[in-house]
Amino acid sequence: MKKLIWFTPIMLVFAALWVGTAFAQDPTPSDDDVNRIAKQLFCPVCENTPLDVCPTQACAQWRALIREKLAAGWTEEQIKQYFVDQYGARVLSEPPRTGLNWLVYLVPPVLFVVGVIILVRTFRSPKESKGGDGTDSISTPTDGTPVQPAAGSDDYVARLEEELKKRN
Amino acid sequence: MTQSNPEIAPQKKRGVPLWVQVLVWAGLIGLLGLVALGLNRSQQGTVQVGDKAPDFTLATFSNYEYNGASQVKLSELKGKIVVINFWASWCKPCEQEAAELEEAWRAYQPEGDVVFLGVDYVDTEPEARGYLEKFSITYPNGADLGTRISQAFRIKGVPETYFIDRDGMIQYIQVGPFQSLDQIQSVVDSLKAK
Numbered sequence: 420m421k422k423l424i425w426f427t428p429i430m431l432v433f434a435a436l437w438v439g440t441a442f443a444q445d446p447t448p449s450d451d452d453v454n455r456i457a458k459q460l461f462c463p464v465c466e467n468t469p470l471d472v473c474p475t476q477a478c479a480q481w482r483a484l485i486r487e488k489l490a491a492g493w494t495e496e497q498i499k500q501y502f503v504d505q506y507g508a509r510v511l512s513e514p515p516r517t518g519l520n521w522l523v524y525l526v527p528p529v530l531f532v533v534g535v536i537i538l539v540r541t542f543r544s545p546k547e548s549k550g551g552d553g554t555d556s557i558s559t560p561t562d563g564t565p566v567q568p569a570a571g572s573d574d575y576v577a578r579l580e581e582e583l584k585k586r587n
Numbered sequence: 588m589t590q591s592n593p594e595i596a597p598q599k600k601r602g603v604p605l606w607v608q609v610l611v612w613a614g615l616i617g618l619l620g621l622v623a624l625g626l627n628r629s630q631q632g633t634v635q636v637g638d639k640a641p642d643f644t645l646a647t648f649s650n651y652e653y654n655g656a657s658q659v660k661l662s663e664l665k666g667k668i669v670v671i672n673f674w675a676s677w678c679k680p681c682e683q684e685a686a687e688l689e690e691a692w693r694a695y696q697p698e699g700d701v702v703f704l705g706v707d708y709v710d711t712e713p714e715a716r717g718y719l720e721k722f723s724i725t726y727p728n729g730a731d732l733g734t735r736i737s738q739a740f741r742i743k744g745v746p747e748t749y750f751i752d753r754d755g756m757i758q759y760i761q762v763g764p765f766q767s768l769d770q771i772q773s774v775v776d777s778l779k780a781k
Contacts, residue, residue, distance in 0.1 A: 463709040463734065464675075477677040480711045506709050507734040519621070526618065533611070 448489035456485050456495055459513070463506040470510075633741050636760060640669075640751045641739035645704060647729035648716065659704060659727055662755065668701045668778045669751040670771075673731070673742050675710045676718035681746045684764035685722035688748075691771040692726040701775055706731050708745050750774050752781065 457471035462478050470478055470485075481502075488498045502510050514520040634641065642662045653659040661669065672688055674681040688703065695701035705728035707715045712730065719728060731737050740749060743762070750759040759774045 475677070477675070477709070480677065480714050484711050503733070505730065505732060507738075509734075522618070522621070 448486050452489055453482055453486045456489075456498055457482050459495075459499065460502055460510050461512055463510050469512065631741055633743060633747065633760060633762070634739075634749075634757060636757055638757050640671075640749065640755050640757050641736075643736045643739055645706060645727070645729040645736065646732060647727050648707075648712065648719070651705075651719065651724075651726075651728040653702070653704075653727040659729070661704075661751070664702055664751075665755055666700075666753050668753060668775060670701065670703045670775065671706060671740075671749045671751065672703065673706045673708050673737060673740070673745050673747045674718075675708045675745050676714040677710065678708075678745045680764045681718075682722070684746060684748075685718070685724065687765055687768045687771060689722060689724050689726065690768050691775065694772070695775060696726075700779070703727070705729070706736050708737050708742070709734060750778060752778050 454471040458469050460470040460481075462468045462470055462473040462475065462481075464477055465473055465475060468478075470481055485498055488501065493501070499511065503515075508515055508520075514523055516524060640661060642660070644661075645659045647653060647657055647659060649657075661671075670688075670691075672684075674685070688705075692703040695703075703726035705719075705724065705726060707728060707730045710730065715728075715730065718724075740747075746761075746764050748761040748765070749757055750761075752758045758778055761770075761774075765771050
């Protein structure tokens with residue numbers, strides 16, 4: 420009996436906590452819920468207007484439809500698929516990754532990588548004239564007398580050496 | 588004495604390999620081709636008079652079936668004159684011609700050689716049904732699922748109406764609403780007379 424006296428208040432506290440964590444069922448989805456999906460869709464009849472900000476009567480009907488489907492328990496993906504089935508894939512703000520749509524995802528990164536490669540090659544090319552240890556392959560004697568460029572060296576280097584000689 | 592005196596190795600020009608160049612150019616030309624195709628398609632107007640009507644299957648709304656069938660295939664209507672009207676419940680100009688289209692349908696329905704099809708363009712079904720009831724429309728109607736039919740006809744808006752002859756060729760296109768019942772009947776009668 421003594422145990423029961425202690426046990427009852429503890430159970431009551433837990434019961435109160437349990438009730439406190441229960442959420443009220445809201446049958447009407449909020450505007451935020453609707454717009455969260457609507458902004459991922461585009462108006463099929465207006466030019467480049469996301470559904471959440473589209474002011475036309477048709478868009479209002481589609482937002483009402485989203486609300487209706489949410490209230491019916493549909494998931495975001497199901498609603499988006501419904502819109503695709505009804506109005507085509509062009510209503511999606513993000514094109515599906517199928518067929519030629521892949522170009523949208525592949526071309527920009529490929530072009531970026533190609534650009535980086537071109538840049539790297541361009542910036543690396545002047546260093547090609549350097550030796551493997553990073554020192555100039557055209558060395559200058561310690562006494563200051565310039566060494567003639569070795570046979571087969573670049574004309575440009577030869578001309579440069581000539582100019583330096585003239586200045587000295 | 589020098590700090591270092593290696594011989595300058597002959598500079599080998601490092602170009603982009605030929606196969607990479609070919610690949611890049613082929614890719615660029617391919618992309619340009621795709622862009623050109625897309626632009627060409629977007630610049631095209633609607634299908635033209637004299638063209639063969641693009642075939643399609645229309646899934647009808649319940650209570651708006653064609654001869655009890657929930658699907659109508661245009662090619663199966665060969666031998667009949669077909670009037671295809673693109674509309675939407677949100678389209679105000681469509682309301683101007685709704686009653687006339689229904690009146691024309693009721694006039695030709697008993698003969699059986701003229702079929703009216705309503706294609707509901709990017710719409711929601713409850714509103715579409717409300718529109719059909721409001722104008723007491725009885726001819727077969729259905730949604731343009733995935734906008735496949737409107738894309739095939741390359742419509743520029745609603746309302747647009749296409750008159751198809753018995754051979755499946757487009758004979759008249761009405762862009763915008765009809766002004767009168769006579770306008771509809773004169774086109775249909777001219778096709779019936781052929």
